Amino acid sequence: MDKIIDCHMHFSAKGIFNKTAENIGLKCTLEEVQNEFKKNNIVLGIGMGVDICEENNLSNPQIIYHGKEKFPPFLAQCLGINALAINKENLKDTLDSFKQKLEENSTVGLKIYTGYQPYLATDKKYRDFYKLAQKYYVPVVFHMGDTANSMGKLKYSQPLIIDEVAVDFPKVKFVIAHCGTPWVADAVEVVAKNKNVYMDLSGLMEGKFKAKKQIKEFKPYLNIFRTWFNYLHDYQKLMYGSDWPLVDMKEYIKVIQSIIPKKAYDDVFYHNALKVFDRLPEYLKKQEKKIYD
Ligand SMILES: [Zn+2]
Structure with a gap:
């Protein structure tokens, strides 16, 4: 294994990200991300746009980088959709602002926060975005499974629902985050x-740990993944992601390798x-040049 793409991470120093990162001894700065990437042979990270943990934040689209400098060459992004901020009156303008960002080659996907936001993946609020995803050749990533806080509502993040959107939008690729x-x-x-649904392996555990001890202590839990991946028997459908800064990159890579x-x-x-991220190969080719020139 000579290089890695981290297909699910965050570049956010807010709320839970900040707290967990601090516990692990991580700082969410560009310099730190770049250092960690170098140490672990990660050529690129796909950041999930999120401001939702900010109270009363009604912005759209949610992006990962707010700095004044150019977008960092070692990152790409999925635009976060804040469904709570979308209504009939602003829908057209909202879609236009997504289109504008989708024109930028650093945008490689869309991210929906099912579970954190009380709408099912099949909700009509999201259907225009699936059409947008099809038009711009980007996959849609869903937060799925457990939520990081007790304000989440789990019926919205149960993954079986993705079957329905996958059938209704056969030309769009969908990613179930966190398996x-x-x-x-x-x-x-x-x-x-x-055939249009994939999974990312981010967020299967979080916080401060050493891989060796963790793999031993959580053997029964990790066996669930071994068992069902064996059932799937198609490793083309799984992608590595970390959910950084919620884990140390080096330790998490070892857990996933196990x-x-x-x-x-x-x-x-x-x-x-x-x-899966159709626009990524071309972007990466350009970025690799920038990183290594
Ligand atoms: Zn995440």
């Missing part, structure tokens, strides 16, 4: 049945992301 944990069997079934067969490392840690 829908703890509903791993449901998530895997949706991925197995639909639940994936060695022969699938290159696909899971690198190649699959290039196939």
